[in-house]
Amino acid sequence: MAYKIVEKRQLVPDVHLMNIEAPDVAAAAKAGQFIILRIDEEGERIPLTIADYDTDKGFVTIIFQEMGKTTKQLAKMAAGDELQDFVGPLGKASEIEKIGTVVLVGGGVGIAPVYPQARAYREIGNKVISIIGARNEGLLILEDEMKAVSDELLVATDDGSKGHHGFVTDLVKELLDGDEKIDRIVAIGPPIMMRAVAGVTDPYDVETIVSLNPIMVDGTGMCGGCRVNIAGETKFACVDGPEFNAKDVDFNLLMSRLSLYRKEEMDSLENYKKGCGDDCKCQ
């Protein structure tokens, strides 16, 4: 089977948005779920969160950051090109209920998976406060989109080029210390950010949910490669998650397991770059 890329655009340097034609996936997709794609016969299966979907047009939106071989190769593809495989929707959907005030925290490319959740929480009548962060203003994605689906949007940049000068965790803490009652926090971003948010919210007794991104192969519970430790128990993130209660997550284990193939990933990227022409920007 082949899945056509119907639109592609760069959001900020190294982060791209793609709309993929996959009507059956679009029809079943819900916020919080992900897909696994494979570019070609030799490709690796990589998981990416469903950033949006359009049931009428049959499109699924993915937003990805160039990291290694596969995401760099994907970044070079254009509208009209086809992906060999695109499986989904995988994982459990987020439990989106009407509970009051929800704070959604997105860091870096993690803003992408937060967006459909913010929209869904808002649609059913919650007050949505969103906090988005990036290293600098130029790397901030989906600001307008987030603004449109949030009652309040706060921005943090590491260098202060936009919004709060500092980390998203500072803003989370300010909210928690403020007058407004917060009923739930959802934080998605690099593991290090999610761990920091978990640390900040821990003393406050506010339900905090994170979305884990361990290395996956099948995404159907068949390999156990994605196992994470949740409150002392082993869980498979692809079927039991990817969302879990932040206070239960062993982030050190997650981060350590994510680094397992660092050497092979570098080799793979080197090997790929060798095959590219001189004018290629991945050099």
Next chain:
Amino acid sequence: MSVTQEMPEQPADERIHNFEEVALGYTEEQAILEAERCLECKKPKCVEGCPVNIDIPGFVSKMKEGNFEEAIGVIKKTNTLPAVCGRVCPQEEQCEKLCILGKKSEPISIGRLERFCADRERESGVKDPVVAEPTGKKVAIVGTGPAGLTAASDLAKAGYSVTMFEALHEAGGVLIYGIPEFRLPKAIVKEEVGYIMKLGAELKVDYVIGRIKTLDQLEDEFDAVFLGTGAGLPKFMGIEGENLNGVYSANEFLTRVNLMKAYRFPEFDTPIKCGSHVIVVGGGNVAMDAARSALRLGADEVSIVYRRSDEELPARREEIEHAKEEGIVFRLLNNPVRILEGENMSINGVECIKMELGEPDESGRRRPVPVEGSEHVIDADIVIIAIGTSPNPIIFDGSKGLEVTPWGTIVVNEAGMTSLEGVCAGGDAVTGAATVISAMGAGKLAAQTIDDHLSK
């Protein structure tokens, strides 16, 4: 009395450096010599031992005449995947176990003869199949392991419009992602799948039932459904250190190697850690496959750690022998109790305890009991857990009224029908991890049941 023809093989010291097939298959001359040993018994015991009751004397007698085309015709009447079964059936437990010649000398090598006929047919080009008139009815097959492929093939031949749904990107189930290339070349599986497509069946890969569509939806869209979703959920031991970097389930290890072709990294993008000292926990076919794959990836030493003795090893004898020839170390009567942590959550050896065999347990096998104070550490940097699997659970999301056991296996009646009318199931999803041929048998039965049900 004549002895069996030995199968030519790749020498052990060569084959441990490649992923090519180990057993090379009979020559025509050998095949005929072996066939000639068969007594063509009036009441052939061997047939009773074959779960799909292949007419063994029937096909063997055609082989004696050198008429391989008719021989394969006889086999294919009851077995859709002979090239696969001839290679991976536990023959010594089935057909060959009951062969009358085995009493005094060696049984006929039925599996090897079957393989020969299937390979010969493939080389000379498989004839286009004959398909019955369309019935106008639609059947969904979920899962494309041997159970699903067999059901799909029989139903397509009977004129049903068949759609197969597969969660992975390739059809074949364990035949594609589990059993390694050196035991079952993937080209064979692909040809078998191709044959079923020629019968008119449609294949949708990348299609997880329970996610993209539910069983409830399939029941609405199709006249009948077959569930052949297998038992692929890996079990872990629950011991300390099992989530360390470098601990794999056999499923993950084998999937990376077979389905994702990690042995050809970086030509293929999926990486794998091969390690220098590899420990595989378990004693079945899965453990042997993982161990022999690790060796071929370049590990210095690979050991099987198994809590019972050689006699109880559940793997096929041929695989155990092959593994021994290749230099796999068998640490029997040994059980891991803890995986030791090294730098950066890596593995720094496995602590094991010696076991001895006590009284027989429910399975009739003697129960292994730990020998107190016998803890010792075995050097390891990669650990592969191959202690079993349970049924794949995703299919149960959105399957109202489907009865399952507390172990997660699907409940069926003697005809293979589940608690839902028009929904059949079979293979590992029903029995728990078993064999290729029993899964095929279940697929066959279910196809018959569906046909009966829909022609009412």
